[in-house]
Amino acid sequence: MSSQPRYQPYTGPAAGWGALRSVTQHWLDSKQPFKNLRALLKTNQNGGFDCPGCAWGESPESGLVKFCENGAKAVNWEATRRGIGAEFFARYSVAQLREQSDYWLEHQGRLIEPLRYDAASDRYVPISWDAAFALIGEVLRNLDNPDQAEFYTSGRASNEAAFLYQLFVRSYGTNNFPDCSNMCHEASGVALGQSIGVGKGTVTFADFEHADAIFVFGQNPGTNHPRMLEPLREAVARGASVACFNPLKERGLERFQHPQHPLEMLTNESEPTSSAYFRPRLGGDMAAVRGMAKYLLQWERERPGTVFDQAFIAAHCEGLEDWLAQVEQTSWQQIEAQCGLPRAEIERAARLYAKAERVIACWAMGITQHRHSVATIHEIANLMLLRGNLGKPGAGLCPVRGHSNVQGDRTMGINERPPAFFLDALQRRFGIDMPRRPGHNTVEAIEAMLAGHSKVFIGLGGNFAQATPDSPRTQAALQQCELTVQISTKLNRSHLMHGRQALILPCLGRTDLDLQAAGPQAVTVEDSFSMVHASWGQLAPLSREMRSEPAIIAGIAQATLGAQPQDWLQLSADYRRIRALIADTIPGFANFEERLAQPGGFHLGNAAAEYRWNTASGKAQFIAHALPDELLAPQARGQDAHLVLQTLRSHDQYNTTLYGLDDRYRGVHGMREVLFINPQDIQRLGLQAGQQVDIVSLWDDGIERRVRGFTLLAYDTPPGQAAAYYPETNPLVPLASVGEGSFTPTSKFIAIRLLPSSAVQRIA
Numbered sequence: 001m002s003s004q005p006r007y008q009p010y011t012g013p014a015a016g017w018g019a020l021r022s023v024t025q026h027w028l029d030s031k032q033p034f035k036n037l038r039a040l041l042k043t044n045q046n047g048g049f050d051c052p053g054c055a056w057g058e059s060p061e062s063g064l065v066k067f068c069e070n071g072a073k074a075v076n077w078e079a080t081r082r083g084i085g086a087e088f089f090a091r092y093s094v095a096q097l098r099e100q101s102d103y104w105l106e107h108q109g110r111l112i113e114p115l116r117y118d119a120a121s122d123r124y125v126p127i128s129w130d131a132a133f134a135l136i137g138e139v140l141r142n143l144d145n146p147d148q149a150e151f152y153t154s155g156r157a158s159n160e161a162a163f164l165y166q167l168f169v170r171s172y173g174t175n176n177f178p179d180c181s182n183m184c185h186e187a188s189g190v191a192l193g194q195s196i197g198v199g200k201g202t203v204t205f206a207d208f209e210h211a212d213a214i215f216v217f218g219q220n221p222g223t224n225h226p227r228m229l230e231p232l233r234e235a236v237a238r239g240a241s242v243a244c245f246n247p248l249k250e251r252g253l254e255r256f257q258h259p260q261h262p263l264e265m266l267t268n269e270s271e272p273t274s275s276a277y278f279r280p281r282l283g284g285d286m287a288a289v290r291g292m293a294k295y296l297l298q299w300e301r302e303r304p305g306t307v308f309d310q311a312f313i314a315a316h317c318e319g320l321e322d323w324l325a326q327v328e329q330t331s332w333q334q335i336e337a338q339c340g341l342p343r344a345e346i347e348r349a350a351r352l353y354a355k356a357e358r359v360i361a362c363w364a365m366g367i368t369q370h371r372h373s374v375a376t377i378h379e380i381a382n383l384m385l386l387r388g389n390l391g392k393p394g395a396g397l398c399p400v401r402g403h404s405n406v407q408g409d410r411t412m413g414i415n416e417r418p419p420a421f422f423l424d425a426l427q428r429r430f431g432i433d434m435p436r437r438p439g440h441n442t443v444e445a446i447e448a449m450l451a452g453h454s455k456v457f458i459g460l461g462g463n464f465a466q467a468t469p470d471s472p473r474t475q476a477a478l479q480q481c482e483l484t485v486q487i488s489t490k491l492n493r494s495h496l497m498h499g500r501q502a503l504i505l506p507c508l509g510r511t512d513l514d515l516q517a518a519g520p521q522a523v524t525v526e527d528s529f530s531m532v533h534a535s536w537g538q539l540a541p542l543s544r545e546m547r548s549e550p551a552i553i554a555g556i557a558q559a560t561l562g563a564q565p566q567d568w569l570q571l572s573a574d575y576r577r578i579r580a581l582i583a584d585t586i587p588g589f590a591n592f593e594e595r596l597a598q599p600g601g602f603h604l605g606n607a608a609a610e611y612r613w614n615t616a617s618g619k620a621q622f623i624a625h626a627l628p629d630e631l632l633a634p635q636a637r638g639q640d641a642h643l644v645l646q647t648l649r650s651h652d653q654y655n656t657t658l659y660g661l662d663d664r665y666r667g668v669h670g671m672r673e674v675l676f677i678n679p680q681d682i683q684r685l686g687l688q689a690g691q692q693v694d695i696v697s698l699w700d701d702g703i704e705r706r707v708r709g710f711t712l713l714a715y716d717t718p719p720g721q722a723a724a725y726y727p728e729t730n731p732l733v734p735l736a737s738v739g740e741g742s743f744t745p746t747s748k749f750i751a752i753r754l755l756p757s758s759a760v761q762r763i764a
Contacts, residue, residue: 016257082109155403175439210394218366222252
């Protein structure tokens with residue numbers, strides 16, 4: 001699937017023929033192409049399964065094909081005929097597997113039977129499900145207290161699995177819920193909760209059809225949310241403004257060739273996906289938005305009542321004067337220096353915003369993975385409140401979530417600091433006391449395992465060892481545990497960084513037919529627009545030993561707690577029973593089963609979109625922050641940084657899953673240990689394109705963080721900034737380098753130095 005290492009800039013549009021070739025390649029590589037073709041045609045369809053990729057929502061309009069290139073990769077990657085079990089692990093010791101690449105590990109196929117680690121042979125060997133559950137229950141019951149266990153959740157888990165998981169864990173006695181949202185959109189939930197009283201976006205898919213302007217901050221939809229490209233190009237075509245803020249020129253934000261438009265494909269034409277492209281410095285988005293606000297304030301004073309939505313502000317907001325005072329005090333010198341945009345560009349962006357009656361603001365991890373991310377999202381929310389761009393068609397706030405149900409998991413209670421009303425509802429329904437002390441987020445969980453305070457790690461999906469920051473320390477933390485349990489579809493690095501005892505429990509994926517005692521089961525997911533859909537697996541599992549996530553959770557719970565406070569096995573026999581409990585305890589899910597039968601599912605609703613502000617004062621908040629004096633954290637200052645690094649995905653990956661070693665849109669083929677760097681910086685540092693370097697991150701704690709043998713690729717990055725793929729560069733992200741108020745790792749702003757390596761990689 002991967003070519004020889006070469007670097008050749010890509011000149012084509014996003015999607016188009018390149019996407020079709022890629023989909024065909026992955027489809028054939030699945031080793032069951034005809035079965036998978038039928039499955040692909042059921043992706044995101046009523047009666048089919050929800051794409052296991054991103055959380056972008058669906059158009060309510062019907063269509064034969066409702067998946068994108070990366071969605072097809074996700075389906076074919078999961079729905080492979082390759083399976084690995086006891087025979088595979090008899091051939092390879094864990095030490096041997098650690099020498100393999102992440103791509104190789106997952107490419108071996110689906111896990112097909114439960115396994116336990118045998119220290120004497122350094123191999124995983126078969127174990128029965130009953131024995132696996134008994135082992136977990138025994139270890140959990142024998143801990144000194146429930147807070148010594150960590151219960152991780154991946155965004156892939158369904159609503160039913162997530163609800164059952166949190167109910168089990170809280171019945172056990174802890175709120176230790178590190179999860180993947182801690183590492184991506186935690187800042188969005190924190191900031192929006194403070195600004196508008198709801199930690200979710202306020203828009204629906206239909207709003208994109210009515211927007212006069214769409215602002216896209218720190219997001220690369222061409223790779224991470226490809227189905228977003230169609231509404232962006234449609235907006236441009238009907239005359240709306242699409243303004244993109246991104247330090248890198250990303251092909252998906254420039255032009256798009258629609259694979260389902262025959263004439264466009266035959267003529268090799270493409271359409272633009274943006275009408276204005278701004279390239280702020282890394283971390284400079286808050287300053288750019290502050291500059292826009294400064295222009296709006298100037299124009300409002302010149303023509304009172306013509307720029308601000310005074311009626312909306314008077315009826316729904318507070319804190320405006322304090323924020324405007326902060327805007328006025330911020331100098332243009334600081335704004336331009338921090339965002340890297342000249343005033344003329346900032347004024348252009350402000351005029352695009354001011355002339356639009358209905359505006360959507362979107363953002364992703366280019367905004368959320370900074371030290372001042374919460375403040376930046378407050379600033380975006382302030383800008384939107386200023387002109388009443390909430391609660392009306394075509395307007396609102398839109399954090400574009402990553403994995404397909406990461407938002408749903410939080411709705412279901414996967415939250416280390418749950419709101420009191422949620423715990424109260426659980427307590428009333430189940431008649432037991434719920435733990436009230438805050439639990440651990442991802443960073444706190446790693447620290448607790450490193451310190452020996454937490455002794456058990458259970459992972460509901462994901463690849464914790466690779467997805468997290470400071471990889472060697474995270475892996476050491478897992479290896480200090482008494483027991484690690486990974487509930488997984490495929491082999492990954494986390495299985496190899498195991499505790500003294502370890503289990504691999506193979507679970508069904510989104511594409512797999514889920515048969516329980518009550519018959520075929522649907523699970524549900526929630527997308528970025530708060531739409532809840534049913535998902536029905538289509539393909540027969542590779543093995544009878546694979547179990548669904550709800551069934552695995554129920555088995556662990558029954559072995560640990562017995563049939564208290566519910567008969568767990570009865571719940572997992574029919575997921576309608578789980579949904580009934582969700583409807584009893586979580587707002588918005590009344591008549592769950594009946595509403596789920598509607599084509600396309602149902603909308604949970606959003607209080608802020610209905611002008612109900614769940615804040616302390618009952619009003620939306622303008623929240624004032626000074627611009628940061630310094631974007632670097634104190635621990636990285638005073639050191640000789642060569643560059644600032646952001647980590648990012650290639651086009652052939654989703655989160656830590658690597659579908660291949662190519663990145664078509666950036667022209668990279670057959671390699672991942674590369675550093676995208678401005679040619680001026682290569683010259684300034686006395687280096688050469690194609691040279692291999694070691695990358696060292698700067699953090700004043702006495703720990704060396706280094707990755708070796710990265711090839712320099714001359715690329716159009718802003719001077720002083722560089723980019724590289726994760727998870728390969730996660731070792732450079734200090735565990736303590738987190739967002740203020742969010743604990744999100746600052747993976748988009750890492751101070752680094754480059755040290756020459758002796759070898760030079762030859763690339764075509």
